[in-house]
Amino acid sequence: MSSVPQSTAGGLTTVSDKSALKVTLGSLALGFYAIWLAVDVRFATLFLIGAGLGFALYQGSFGFTGAWRRFVVHKRSRGIRAQMIMIGVAALGMMPLIQAGSIGSQAIVGAIAPLGVSLVVGAAMFGFGMQLGGGCGSGTLFTVGGGSLRMLATLAFFIVGALIGTAHLPWWQAQPSLPPVSLAEMGLPGGLVLSLSLLALVYFVSHAIERKAHGDVETEPAPKRKGWSWLLVGPWPLIGAGLALSVLSIATLLVAGHPWSVTYGFGLWGAKIALAVGIPVDEWAFWQVPFHADALRHSVLTNTVSVMNFGLILGAATAAALAGSFAPKNAIPFRSLIAAILGGLLMGYGARLSFGCNIGALFSGIASGSLHGWIWFALAFAGSCLGVAARPFFGLDGYKSQKVSQ
Amino acid sequence: MTVTTERKPRNTAIFAAALAATAGVVTIDHVVSGVPAPVASATPRALPAGGAPCAAIVPAARTDTGKRPPPPPPKPLPEGATEAPDLVVTRPAN
Numbered sequence: 001m002s003s004v005p006q007s008t009a010g011g012l013t014t015v016s017d018k019s020a021l022k023v024t025l026g027s028l029a030l031g032f033y034a035i036w037l038a039v040d041v042r043f044a045t046l047f048l049i050g051a052g053l054g055f056a057l058y059q060g061s062f063g064f065t066g067a068w069r070r071f072v073v074h075k076r077s078r079g080i081r082a083q084m085i086m087i088g089v090a091a092l093g094m095m096p097l098i099q100a101g102s103i104g105s106q107a108i109v110g111a112i113a114p115l116g117v118s119l120v121v122g123a124a125m126f127g128f129g130m131q132l133g134g135g136c137g138s139g140t141l142f143t144v145g146g147g148s149l150r151m152l153a154t155l156a157f158f159i160v161g162a163l164i165g166t167a168h169l170p171w172w173q174a175q176p177s178l179p180p181v182s183l184a185e186m187g188l189p190g191g192l193v194l195s196l197s198l199l200a201l202v203y204f205v206s207h208a209i210e211r212k213a214h215g216d217v218e219t220e221p222a223p224k225r226k227g228w229s230w231l232l233v234g235p236w237p238l239i240g241a242g243l244a245l246s247v248l249s250i251a252t253l254l255v256a257g258h259p260w261s262v263t264y265g266f267g268l269w270g271a272k273i274a275l276a277v278g279i280p281v282d283e284w285a286f287w288q289v290p291f292h293a294d295a296l297r298h299s300v301l302t303n304t305v306s307v308m309n310f311g312l313i314l315g316a317a318t319a320a321a322l323a324g325s326f327a328p329k330n331a332i333p334f335r336s337l338i339a340a341i342l343g344g345l346l347m348g349y350g351a352r353l354s355f356g357c358n359i360g361a362l363f364s365g366i367a368s369g370s371l372h373g374w375i376w377f378a379l380a381f382a383g384s385c386l387g388v389a390a391r392p393f394f395g396l397d398g399y400k401s402q403k404v405s406q
Numbered sequence: 407m408t409v410t411t412e413r414k415p416r417n418t419a420i421f422a423a424a425l426a427a428t429a430g431v432v433t434i435d436h437v438v439s440g441v442p443a444p445v446a447s448a449t450p451r452a453l454p455a456g457g458a459p460c461a462a463i464v465p466a467a468r469t470d471t472g473k474r475p476p477p478p479p480p481k482p483l484p485e486g487a488t489e490a491p492d493l494v495v496t497r498p499a500n
């Protein structure tokens with residue numbers, strides 16, 4: 001492998017991993033071309049949008065899990081504040097598009113889900129699991145792309161959990177539930193103002209908690225590298241990464257016709273694998289719904305979510321190679337591995353029950369103006385607090401950790 | 407400050423092998439499963455092969471004069487879940 005210093009600026013040496021970079025860039029180009037040939041340019045475009053999302057997630061280390069833990073343990077809110085800005089900017093673009101219903105021939109739908117027992121239980125389960133697993137849906141993918149073997153275990157059991165969730169979802173959906181509520185029911189301007197006000201409320205409350213605890217509030221650090229090289233090799237400021245994610249999520253809505261989603265693909269992959277080894281998942285109620293049956297019956301490359309997930313992993317791997325940080329760690333402590341497995345199972349199952357993960361339910365739900373996104377946020381945050389308390393049982397840092405880390 | 411990274415040729419080799427294996431599985435799935443047949447439609451802008459079900463909701467119709475019809479009215483708020491993949495209602499086909 002050839003790894004050479006690429007640039008030295010501001011006293012910071014950048015070491016890009018050239019061979020890994022060749023592999024990831026080659027795979028991206030080949031993937032784009034292959035999907036274009038095998039399916040069409042729309043799916044190839046979604047693959048690239050996914051790659052952009054993965055690149056931004058990695059360069060900003062933009063995850064919900066670490067940011068929420070950092071807030072509840074250390075009362076540092078920079079991550080949560082960046083998330084609120086990200087969702088707010090996305091809502092400004094997405095809610096009008098969803099309200100319009102279509103752009104040209106492209107139908108556009110939002111992530112607007114019912115409010116029921118399955119949402120409450122699933123979101124709390126997901127929040128608990130993400131602290132054990134060490135990442136949420138997108139976090140798991142982009143850290144896998146960055147070479148984390150522990151997160152590969154989380155992903156594997158995320159898929160298993162999502163598949164089990166599809167087996168049980170009909171029962172959960174038979175439990176009490178209220179119809180979906182869109183804040184845009186009060187009119188688009190009113191819905192937008194209410195959504196942005198709620199996001200601002202979370203922003204300023206977390207800001208106030210941090211100021212009360214520390215007497216100051218963390219601000220975005222300036223790029224560590226002079227010039228624009230930091231755009232390629234990172235790290236990006238959290239807000240910068242969040243804004244990139246907002247723009248790309250709006251692009252997803254325009255091209256895919258639905259908001260950004262991650263975990264649907266996991267359940268589909270699990271079902272395809274199960275079917276391949278002789279488990280008749282196609283007889284399950286979930287997989288007999290025409291939409292899901294079509295997804296199961298046809299190529300995974302014709303599934304918008306899966307194609308974006310593939311791109312996301314490769315985009316994150318490209319970012320890791322550019323940053324010179326693509327370095328799998330092979331040694332995983334046993335208890336940490338157990339936490340990864342449990343976390344993956346809980347997240348997969350919880351995401352299926354609650355209509356998505358931090359991306360599909362929280363980000364896309366709130367940015368679509370759906371009340372279920374807010375309920376998901378509250379319940380997942382509560383579950384996350386319990387998950388932080390459970391981490392020491394698996395040899396991971398919990399509330400007593402004094403080390404401040406993002 | 408210097409960024410030090412652990413660089414093992416094995417890392418890239420493992421990653422490349424995992425990518426190749428994944429690509430192989432996806433290729434087999436694609437060949438075995440194939441893409442959905444294009445929707446038979448008189449519209450010049452037919453749904454793409456493999457188009458997502460979400461995209462199949464409101465295909466654009468075009469009149470004989472070649473003029474686009476006015477945009478459809480806003481979708482009514484859903485009574486069930488929307489067609490976003492995570493939210494498709496669980497109701498078995500009859």
